[in-house]
Amino acid sequence: MSNTTTSAAEPLGAPAAGPGGGIGTETTGRVLRAENIVKRFGAVSALQGVSLHLEPGEILGILGDNGAGKSTLMKILTGYQQQTEGRLFVGGQEMLLRSVDHARSLGIECVYQDLALANGLSIYHNMFLNREIVYPGPIRLLNNRAMRKRTGELLDEIGVHVPSIELPVERLSGGQRQAIAVARAVNSDPRILLLDEPLAAMGAREAGHIIDLIQRLKAKGNLSIIMIMHNYAQTLEIADRIMLMQRGRVTYENHAQATSVPELMEIVRREYRALRAG
Amino acid sequence: MSATAGKARGPGLLATALRWREASILLVAILLVIYFESVNRDFLLTSASVVNLSQFIAPAAIIAFGEIMLMIGGEIDLSAGMIFAFAPFIMHFCDQAGIPVIIGLIIGLVASALVGLINGVITLLLRVPSFVTTLGTMFLLNGITLVMSAGTPVNTPGSPGLQAFFGHWGYSEILWALAVCVLMHILLRQTRWGLHTVASGGNPIGASEAGINVVKLKIGNFILSAVLSGFTGILEGFRISSIDPQAGGSQIMFLAVAAGVIGGTSLAGGSGTIIGGLIGAAVLGVLNDGFTLIGVNAFTFNIILGAAILVAMVFNIYMGRLQRTGHVT
Numbered sequence: 001m002s003n004t005t006t007s008a009a010e011p012l013g014a015p016a017a018g019p020g021g022g023i024g025t026e027t028t029g030r031v032l033r034a035e036n037i038v039k040r041f042g043a044v045s046a047l048q049g050v051s052l053h054l055e056p057g058e059i060l061g062i063l064g065d066n067g068a069g070k071s072t073l074m075k076i077l078t079g080y081q082q083q084t085e086g087r088l089f090v091g092g093q094e095m096l097l098r099s100v101d102h103a104r105s106l107g108i109e110c111v112y113q114d115l116a117l118a119n120g121l122s123i124y125h126n127m128f129l130n131r132e133i134v135y136p137g138p139i140r141l142l143n144n145r146a147m148r149k150r151t152g153e154l155l156d157e158i159g160v161h162v163p164s165i166e167l168p169v170e171r172l173s174g175g176q177r178q179a180i181a182v183a184r185a186v187n188s189d190p191r192i193l194l195l196d197e198p199l200a201a202m203g204a205r206e207a208g209h210i211i212d213l214i215q216r217l218k219a220k221g222n223l224s225i226i227m228i229m230h231n232y233a234q235t236l237e238i239a240d241r242i243m244l245m246q247r248g249r250v251t252y253e254n255h256a257q258a259t260s261v262p263e264l265m266e267i268v269r270r271e272y273r274a275l276r277a278g
Numbered sequence: 279m280s281a282t283a284g285k286a287r288g289p290g291l292l293a294t295a296l297r298w299r300e301a302s303i304l305l306v307a308i309l310l311v312i313y314f315e316s317v318n319r320d321f322l323l324t325s326a327s328v329v330n331l332s333q334f335i336a337p338a339a340i341i342a343f344g345e346i347m348l349m350i351g352g353e354i355d356l357s358a359g360m361i362f363a364f365a366p367f368i369m370h371f372c373d374q375a376g377i378p379v380i381i382g383l384i385i386g387l388v389a390s391a392l393v394g395l396i397n398g399v400i401t402l403l404l405r406v407p408s409f410v411t412t413l414g415t416m417f418l419l420n421g422i423t424l425v426m427s428a429g430t431p432v433n434t435p436g437s438p439g440l441q442a443f444f445g446h447w448g449y450s451e452i453l454w455a456l457a458v459c460v461l462m463h464i465l466l467r468q469t470r471w472g473l474h475t476v477a478s479g480g481n482p483i484g485a486s487e488a489g490i491n492v493v494k495l496k497i498g499n500f501i502l503s504a505v506l507s508g509f510t511g512i513l514e515g516f517r518i519s520s521i522d523p524q525a526g527g528s529q530i531m532f533l534a535v536a537a538g539v540i541g542g543t544s545l546a547g548g549s550g551t552i553i554g555g556l557i558g559a560a561v562l563g564v565l566n567d568g569f570t571l572i573g574v575n576a577f578t579f580n581i582i583l584g585a586a587i588l589v590a591m592v593f594n595i596y597m598g599r600l601q602r603t604g605h606v607t
Contacts, residue, residue, distance in 0.1 A: 080487060099489070100487065100488075100489040101489045104489070110487075112484070112487050114481070114483060114484055114487070115484065116481070116483075116484035116485070116487040116488045117481065117484060118476060118477035118478075118480045118481050118484060118485060118548075119480040119481060119548060120476055120479075120480045120548045120549045121473065121476055121477060121480070125473055129473075129474075129477060129485075129488045129490070130470075130474070130485075130488045130489045130490050132470050132473060134470065139469075140469065140470070141464070141468045141469060142468050142469060142470065142473065
């Protein structure tokens with residue numbers, strides 16, 4: 001294993017040092033680094049020493065089955081939960097992410113699987129949920145006009161189209177909702193964007209729209225993306241680098257173009273057989 | 279994703295739908311008034327009737343405003359009617375202790391706020407469903423009020439001017455209700471607090487993932503609801519010049535909840551309107567007064583009230599479903 005995947009698991013795959021990649025080499029430009037992250041919930045260890053790093057402008061895909069610890073890792077990286085053990089470095093600085101707001105202030109934005117959209121509220125209110133624009137003064141009334149204007153601009157800018165920003169989000173399709181959640185996350189110009197299953201439960205056409213959107217965001221530069229994914233083929237299509245998580249550990253890591261769906265399937269199958277054999 | 283671009287526009291579908299919801303219940307209220315007016319000329323055309331009607335509407339409405347904030351967040355306060363009876367007694371005991379009435383009134387509101395804080399803390403921090411929490415505090419507070427009053431009504435303190443201002447003058451209560459209505463409407467529609475209340479009711483996990491402090495928000499709404507309930511009890515005490523430990527109770531609380539539901543607030547959380555609550559209270563008031571004046575007894579009123587709540591709830595859920603599936607534009 002490379003020095004960045006200090007997982008305690010038996011090395012199942014040999015990480016290839018791809019061209020121009022950061023695997024196995026300590027670079028200073030890393031936007032995010034995690035070292036031996038452990039998370040326990042009582043007797044259950046959801047994460048058993050996970051390490052990862054993220055390069056500027058890179059898309060990292062994290063694959064794994066249910067219960068592999070992907071979502072727990074995500075919650076720790078967004079400050080929603082705190083790790084039991086391990087260290088996090090944001091832009092080279094060691095940080096304990098105390099809260100979602102704290103992580104946001106460091107430029108880490110996130111789109112959860114449930115999208116964290118408030119169904120009854122309009123698109124533009126959702127776009128500014130908990131970061132509403134208010135009028136100055138002691139009463140701080142909502143500046144709906146400014147929020148509508150900015151929402152329209154932002155959606156145009158990143159190429160997301162909805163019938164009307166007045167619509168409550170419960171009226172939107174899954175793909176539109178995902179796009180709104182992503183748009184909200186990039187509204188504050190973050191350095192790191194975390195996407196939890198951005199293509200879950202989506203038809204091929206809708207998924208295609210979201211993949212396009214993610215690639216447009218990447219093309220804008222200076223945004224690094226971590227995606228939690230289920231679908232191997234889609235992940236290899238979008239991600240620059242992939243990590244495979246199994247039972248709370250990172251068991252494989254490689255450049256997307258250096259691996260393939262069959263190879264990943266074989267690793268998972270081997271792990272599964274080993275598990276059944278005890 | 280559709281072809282049209284997401285341009286900034288004026289109030290669209292959601293606002294229209296909400297306005298329409300309020301308009302439909304307003305229409306019901308107007309039709310009821312016309313009906314009762316045609317059956318009985320004295321219904322609205324004498325000032326005594328109007329005062330009477332407004333005094334029925336005002337307390338139910340003010341308590342409803344607090345309940346609506348809670349219901350939008352998916353909570354409820356069953357103890358509201360007992361806070362209603364409790365707060366004016368605190369004011370009374372302050373007066374007995376030689377404290378100026380206006381200060382006593384504020385202490386009564388602070389005591390109400392404390393009850394709201396207890397409701398909120400037990401519900402949010404100890405994770406007891408608010409239905410159970412406030413069921414407990416409802417009985418508890420009723421007992422406390424009965425014990426400290428020895429079950430006996432007392433005279434309301436204060437100078438005639440103060441009494442008139444806080445409810446004794448015929449239109450004072452409804453003016454208070456309208457003032458509170460405006461403030462609460464602004465709170466719900468034009469502030470982050472209101473927006474976050476709607477968000478936390480519609481998607482509690484999502485709201486907290488967005489960084490909203492749902493616990494603080496909901497405890498705040500419990501306190502707000504309790505203060506409004508206590509204030510209503512105090513207004514009623516001034517209105518009838520007597521503070522009765524048996525006043526309010528679950529009857530006024532359920533009327534308030536009914537007003538909210540009829541006005542378009544969902545008990546399941548995530549949507550609701552303050553103005554709808556006022557109109558809902560008006561509908562209940564018109565029904566109550568109208569049936570009394572044309573000689574229908576109180577038993578029938580309960581049948582109508584029950585039916586009205588059911589119809590309103592079915593209508594709300596049906597409308598919500600239509601909106602989600604996009605059949606209403």
